[in-house]
Amino acid sequence: MEGLSFFEKVYAVVREIPYGRVTSYRAIARYLGSEGSARMVGWAMNQSHNATVDIPAHRVVNRIGLLTGKHHFGGPQVMQQLLENEGIIIIGDQIINFEERFWDPSKEL
DNA sequence: GGTGTGACCAGCT
DNA sequence: AAGCTGGCCACAC
Numbered sequence: 001m002e003g004l005s006f007f008e009k010v011y012a013v014v015r016e017i018p019y020g021r022v023t024s025y026r027a028i029a030r031y032l033g034s035e036g037s038a039r040m041v042g043w044a045m046n047q048s049h050n051a052t053v054d055i056p057a058h059r060v061v062n063r064i065g066l067l068t069g070k071h072h073f074g075g076p077q078v079m080q081q082l083l084e085n086e087g088i089i090i091i092g093d094q095i096i097n098f099e100e101r102f103w104d105p106s107k108e109l
Numbered sequence: 110g111g112t113g114t115g116a117c118c119a120g121c122t
Numbered sequence: 123a124a125g126c127t128g129g130c131c132a133c134a135c
Contacts, residue, residue, distance in 0.1 A: 006132055025117060029131095036130045042116040043133075062117065069116030079116095 006032065010044040011051055013105050017059040020086040021103035022095060024063045031105040046072060058082040065098030 001009060013028050025041040034040075041060070048055040058079045062068045067090065070079035080090045089096040 029117090034131070036118090037132070038117040039115055039130065040117090040132050043114075045116055047133090057116080060116080067116090072116055 006034075006037075006040060007044045007047065010041055011048065011053065011055055013109070014045075014048075014055050014057065014060060015053065016105065016109060017056060017103055020088065020101070022059045022061055022065070022083070022088065022098070022101050023103045023105060024061060024065075026063050027102075027104050027106065028060065031109065042069065045069060056082075059086075061095060065095035065101075067093040067095070 001012070004012065009032050010028060013031060017023055025038040025045075026035070028041045029035055029037040045055070045057045045060060048057050057069070058073065060069070067079050067083075070076055070093065073079045073082075080093070083090060083095070088101060095101060
């Protein structure tokens, strides 16, 4: 992790999110040592499409499991569809059983 | 090196 | 209950 920019660290963590699990912007920021930087994580996701590697950005949601970033995918349904492909249920942009699906890098990594 | 920009968050109105 | 405000901080220009 040495020599990596904040962005690159964010990408590295997001790539570690297991299939069928999700995490929050805040949890990633906390794991990277700057808890107040949740917005930066979101911004990193915004730029993630020009990253050289694939970033499963759909596995990152806000603190309560709401799909706030769905408009930044191909269309407003794409993010939800990707998650449902992984067995995650979503109703009204809200992940069902969010607490069970939640994956915290600072505990599990 | 100041300024603008956010896919956030908590607290207030 | 829904919307606004200010704080937050890494990045690009």
